[in-house]
Amino acid sequence: MHPPINKAAPSHHAGEDDMALSQQWLERVGPALFPPQCALAVQRYDSPDILLPPPNDAALNRAIEKRQREFSAGRAAAATALSRLDVSDAVIAVGENRNPRWPDGIVGSITHTAGLAVAVVARQEKILGLGLDLEPTEAVKEALWESLFNPTEIKWLSEKNREQQARWATLIFCAKESFYKLQYPLTGQWVGFHEADVTVSLETGEFLLTCLQPLVIEKLSRTRFAGRFASGPIFTLTAMHLEPAGKS
Ligand SMILES: CC(C)(COP(=O)(O)OP(=O)(O)OC[C@H]1O[C@@H](n2cnc3c(N)ncnc32)[C@H](O)[C@@H]1OP(=O)(O)O)[C@@H](O)C(=O)NCCC(=O)NCCS
Structure with missing residues (x-):
């Protein structure tokens, strides 16, 4: 069981370092959203450990510094997570559709926003696939609902308190992005x-999440996919994993 709203999540107090508190929050709630065979790590964009410019990728080398930092923070988080599986010195290249190319036998997922990157990895024999998404908790406003959500989702959101609608809209959005990954x-x-x-x-x-995309349903031999979330005052994190056939 995972509490949907973590009451101990970071709060605003004068003098506190929100970024450090958010990192601590993610390091605490993130691993609990995945099975123990997974390794998760969090990395700040402004950490001195971040290597710039990023690896040899023409588009990234031309990118603005923020994009280089988020990419590099994601890769650094992935390297830390991989080290927890005893995998070192892996180069995680950029795939044909921006998907990270994990080392043989490894699955994983990367997300980054607002100064923080999170990565989760696992060995493929234990976990078939991973999806992770991090967003600022009130990122998705009502003007975006029609383009992102289906009528049943909009109905559910409409029934929520107005002050909570952006939070739960962001959660559904994150769930969909983690499924995509x-x-x-x-x-x-x-x-x-x-x-x-x-x-x-x-x-x-x-x-x-019920998938309505026929080719995905066919390739994964299922339509329903379970996920978990943590929704704090600053960030929302969604987590999905697929167990190898026969284990779920
Ligand atoms: C790809 C996408 C999901 C990324 O989400 P985002 O909120 O923009 O950004 P995030 O920081 O959370 O994630 C970015 C990371 O996702 C990973 N990623 C990107 N494309 C990916 C793909 N095709 N498969 C798996 N992972 C992918 C990358 O690691 C990327 O970071 P990097 O480029 O620095 O390596 C989003 O840009 C997108 O295209 N969404 C549309 C499709 C979708 O979500 N559909 C939902 C239907 S259920």
């Missing part, structure tokens, strides 16, 4: 935001 390395398919329906259990901190 989970499924892409396994299917190579694009999935649109209207090709997935998310139902949320605020009581358990879990969500269920």
Whole structure:
């Protein structure tokens, strides 16, 4: 069971370093959203450990510094997470559709926003796929609902308190993005935001995503995918994993 809203998440007090508190919060709640075979790490963009410019990638070398920093922080988080699986010196190249190319036998997912990157990895024999997404908790405003959500999702959001709507809209958005990252390395398919329906259990901190994209359903031999979330005052994190066939 995972609490949907972590009451001990970072709060604003004069003099506190929000970024450090958010990092600590992610390091505490993040691993609990995945099975123990997974390794998760968090990295700040402004850490002196971040190597710039990033690896030999023409587009990244031309990119603005913020993009170089988020990319490099994501790779640094991935390297730390991999070291927890005893994998060192791995180069995680950029795939044909921006997907990270993990070392043989490894699956993983990377997310970054607002100064923090998170990566999760696992050995492929234990976990078939991973999806992770981090967003500022009130990122998704009502003007975006139609382009991101289906009627049942909009109905669910409309029934929530107005002050909470941006939080839960962001959660559904994050759930969909984490599903996209989970499924892409396994299917190579694009999935649109209207090709997935998310139902949320605020009581358990879990969500269920129903995939409506026929090729993905066919390739993964299922339509429903479970996920977990943590929604704090500053960040929302969604987590999905697929167990190898026969284990889930
Ligand atoms: C790809 C996408 C999900 C990334 O999400 P984002 O909020 O923009 O950015 P995040 O920081 O959370 O994630 C970015 C990271 O995702 C990873 N990523 C990008 N494309 C990916 C893909 N096709 N498969 C797996 N991982 C991918 C990369 O590691 C990337 O970071 P990097 O470029 O620095 O390596 C988003 O840009 C997108 O295209 N969404 C549209 C598709 C979608 O989400 N559909 C939902 C239907 S259910």
